[in-house]
Amino acid sequence: MNGIVSYGAYIPSHKIETGEIASVWGADGSAWAKNLNVYSKSVPGPDEDVITIAVEATRIAMKRAKLNGTKIGAIYTGSESHPYAVKPTSTIVAEAIGATPNLTAADFEFACKAGTAAIQTCLGIVGNKQVENGIAIGVDTSQGAPGDALEYSASAGGGTMIIGKEKVIATINHTTSYTTDTPDFWRREGQKYPRHGGRFTGKPAFFKHVMMCGKMIMDMAGSKPEDYDYVVTHQPNGKFPIRAAKSLGFTEEQYKTGLLTPRIGNTYSGAIFLGLSAILDIAKPGDRILAVAYGSGAGSDGFDLTVTDEIAKMDRSETVEDMISRMEIINYATYAKYRGKLNMGDSK
Amino acid sequence: MRDVSIIGVGITKFGELWDKSLRELGLETGLAAINDAGITSNDIDALYIGNMAAGSTLQQEHVSALIADYCGLANQNIPATRVEAASASGGLAIRQAYMAIAGGFIDVAVVGGAEKMTDVSDSESSYTVSMGSDEQWEAKAGATFTSLHAIIAQNHILEYGTTREQLSAVAAKNHYHASLNPMAQFPFALDPTAVSKSGMVSTPLRMLDCAPNSDGAAAVVLCASEKAQKYTDKAIKIIGSGQASDTLSLHHRKYLHRFPAINIAAKKAFEDCNKKPSDLDVIEVHDNFTISEIIALEEIGVFNRGEAAQKSMEGETRLGGIMPTNTSGGLKARGHAPGATGIAQIIELVKQLRGEAGDRQVENAKLALAENHGGTAATAVVHILEAE
Amino acid sequence: MSVPRFWRELDTRYNLIGSYCKITNTYHYPRRSFNPEAGRDSIGSMEDYQFKGTGTVVTATVVHQAQTGYEMFGPYCMAIIELDEGPRITSQIVDCEPNNVKSGMKVKSVFRKLGEDSESGILHYGTKFILSEKTNTEDSNEDTIENIEL
Known part of the structure; x- marks a missing residue:
């Protein structure tokens, strides 16, 4: 059966703590950290962006699968912070992994679920034998406006899933989507920071879509929460995913491995890829995984996966936990410098 | 090969010469060197200009013709050549004139070097040096x-x-x-x-x-040694x-x-x-x-x-x-x-x-x-x- | 930098593509079609070669007055690195405390943004290096204390 042939993750090596951000705005850091269940978030260096993160994650995935670029027939990169408004991220990734020129490529945007839409597209073109392997990437370096609630969580990171039919480490048994027009979060063309609907992002948006999609995928698979070893959902903060998982009938044992936002913040399109990567880092053959992505605007993509014997043969070093443990704390001044929040005027 | 001597010198103070342009600096030192040598413009066979970065700092190339013109040598149609080898441009310009005179092609050459580094920002001048x-x-x-x-x-x-x-x-x-x-x-x-x-x-x-x-300019007059005493008694031989x-x-x-x-x-x-x-x-x-x-x-x-x-x-x-x-x-x-x-x-x-x-x-x-x-x-x- | 000037060297910068000389069995970076050691015989005998991206720090310096385009890093580490295959390269070493980088340390390549033409211009990507092993920060703390006592 078709599924995940390989995976790779990348998290930048800098982080800022919630308390440090709060102190700049005279806010109560421990209250913010507790309310959001976000204690630190990753920060990209001045030379890191969606493209560099996508390349690093994809190179890890290629190395793990011992694939060379000529085996890749498609690259789709999902992000809401592509460095170019016009010019694809995916072609740069293709060049950097030696996959050019015999492939198709495009960039996707669907808020935080653009990457899982790319997985579904890859499943389609692998399924109808258009390509041998397709690469789906979910990655973001999103920013919250200074002082906005989003500033405490918006972070950077991403992951790559190589979708194919040979040497699959996790079969994708079922996938489905739940999509409506729900304007809970958006960024207009040319605007630097996104806007959001405050508490409207909760019940009618994140919870409704994730819950509905979660139920649909389990109906499709004929499964119950207790059939799964792991569950991972989109995680805009550390609270929403726990509440959603519990409401669907899952336990802490099932959701804790894929729940990274408390330590790395909200990586947007990268979140479900990183959570799934953390699970694949330790999963054993036969484990079952339920994954439900969410993207504002709004929609959810659900996946039912089963880990295969192939995973035991794979070199799974460079884990998500390794990347989290190497993160070094920076202060707000450095964060502001790295994230381009200083007004340099025309001096440059 | 003929011996070559330096028969005249002229130099500006180096520094932040806000009120001086490249062409003025070239003229000032060129004139000083010519006066020091006791020659007239009619004696000059060729002009060599050492300049590293006029293209980057002043958006001006072809500075050999520029300086020749501004010094009033254009109507004599004197051959003027720019020499560039980063910070070695000046020394190399002297060597070009030295070889031309030693080889017998010309008798008298004026070699000028000029640079304007403060007409751009510090970061631009640093990058220019890079x-x-x-x-x-x-x-x-x-x-x-x-x-x-x-x-x-x-x-x-x-x-x-x-x-x-x-x-x-x-x-x-x-x-x-x-x-x-x-x-x-x-x-x-x-x-x-x-x-x-x-x-x-x-x-x-x-x-x-x-x-x-820095901004600054310097010029020397080179002459075939055998003809140097015609102009000066304080020639220095290369x-x-x-x-x-x-x-x-x-x-x-x-x-x-x-x-x-x-x-x-x-x-x-x-x-x-x-x-x-x-x-x-x-x-x-x-x-x-x-x-x-x-x-x-x-x-x-x-x-x-x-x-x-x-x-x-x-x-x-x-x-x-x-x-x-x-x-x-x-x-x-x-x-x-x-x-x-x-x-x-x-x-x-x-x-x-x-x-x-x-x-x-x-x-x-x-x-x-x-x-x-x-x-x-x-x-x-x-x-x-x-x-x- | 003009678009074609960067574009024509994309694979050299992205994937560390250099040259291997079949006559002298030596590696060269960046790519060149002529090996001075082998003279004109090398023309036509230079093959593309993708470097592994691992190497050793030859000499490192901490840059306090940044190069144009590198202002956001300062201070940062610049080093001459010897790639395992032999050739040397000048590169920034990122994601580290620059003062901790010493000769002999092992490094590996990473894909990073090198710069941009302007806010509306093309983005430049390529290879930089990181330390292969995390440096021992306890050691550097001791160094700092010693320095203060001096």
Whole structure:
């Protein structure tokens, strides 16, 4: 059966703590950290962006699968912070992994679920034998406006899933989507920071879509929460995913491995890829995984996966936990410098 | 080959010359050199212009024609040639004129060097200097010109145990010399501890290890020696001239603590005149950084490898020492206007050999050497001058 | 930098593509079609070669006055690195405390943004290096204390 042939993750090596951000705005850091269940978030260096993160994650995935670029027939990169408004991220990734020129490529945007839409597209073109392997990437370096609630969580990171039919480490048994027009979060063309609907992002948006999609995928698979070893959902903060998982009938044992936002913040399109990567880092053959992505605007993509014997043969070093443990704390001044929040005027 | 002499010199003060343009600087020094030589414009057979960066700093190329025109030589249709080899442009322009005269093609040439480094911002002038290294694989990769010399300094330290105090002594000595030179950009003495405590630019090099990016111009008149007495009785003969190149990128060199191009150019110049380093009375070297002066002294052969730093510390390169070095103040304190620097070095030596160096006169100076290089010494030019 | 000037060297910068000389059995970076050691015989004998991206620090310096375009890093580490195959390269070493980088340390390549033409211009990507092993920060703390006592 078709599924995940390989995976790779990348998290930048800098982080800022919630308390440090709060102190700049005279806010109560421990209250913010507790309310959001976000204690630190990753920060990209001045030379890191969606493209560099996508390349690093994809190179890890290629190395793990011992694939060379000529085996890749498609690259789709999902992000809401592509460095170019016009010019694809995916072609740069293709060049950097030696996959050019015999492939198709495009960039996707669907808020935080653009990457899982790319997985579904890859499943389609692998399924109808258009390509041998397709690469789906979910990655973001999103920013919250200074002082906005989003500033405490918006972070950077991403992951790559190589979708194919040979040497699959996790079969994708079922996938489905739940999509409506729900304007809970958006960024207009040319605007630097996104806007959001405050508490409207909760019940009618994140919870409704994730819950509905979660139920649909389990109906499709004929499964119950207790059939799964792991569950991972989109995680805009550390609270929403726990509440959603519990409401669907899952336990802490099932959701804790894929729940990274408390330590790395909200990586947007990268979140479900990183959570799934953390699970694949330790999963054993036969484990079952339920994954439900969410993207504002709004929609959810659900996946039912089963880990295969192939995973035991794979070199799974460079884990998500390794990347989290190497993160070094920076202060707000450095964060502001790295994230381009200083007004340099025309001096440059 | 014919002998070639320097029969006239002219120089501006180096520094932040806000009110002077490149063409005015060229005219001013050209006229001064012509007056000093006692020639008229009708005597000039050719003009050579040393300039590194007019294209980057002034968006003006073709500066040979520009200066010829502004100096009133356009109506004589004199051949005018620009020479560019980063900071070695001036020294190399002299060598081109020297070869043309020695080869019998012309009799009299004016060689001018001029640079405007302050018509652009500090970051632009710094980047312009970086263009003397490999712009694509050094500068663009994040290496400043100072950082490349910092790597060289670290290797010199590793190889020979060169110390902070020894580097500071070089800058302090050059400032002392500049305090005796009214034409210097920084005509004041500097305590070596001030150098050691100045701001870090790129470890281990500090602000006062670095020469400034200056405006300035300098010009000399070169003449076939056999015709020199027609114009002047104070001609100074060029008895040796050498030039060598090396890899543009520092990382492609076998040794990171040496400047082999200087060594080869110096050997060639010494061979020309059958002289040796110990015969020299006074020298000017390209101290764009303190470490560069130390390495230049070793490459020329004034001191053994690994000994120049200590000799500098002991005062042997100071006026009164065994080899007075950079009596003008050097690039560090006279100032460094890339296209003019190599010519300014020659002018200092002409003044020393004529006995016109005032308070900084080296007693009985007869033989002098100038070393001028570009980039991380990917081009080096050495000239040896003798009083007639 | 003009678009074609960067574009024509994309694979050299992205994937560390250099040259291997079949005559002298030596490696060269960046790519060149002529090996000075082998002279004109090398023309036509230079093959593309993708470097592994691992190497050793030859000499490192901490840049306090940044190069144009590198202002947001300062201070940062610039180094001459010897790739395992032999050739040397000048590169920034990122994601580290710059003062901790020493000669002999092992490094590996990473894909990073090198710069941009302007806010509206093309973005430049390529290779930089990181330390292969995390440096021992306890050691550097001791160094700092020693420095203060001096």
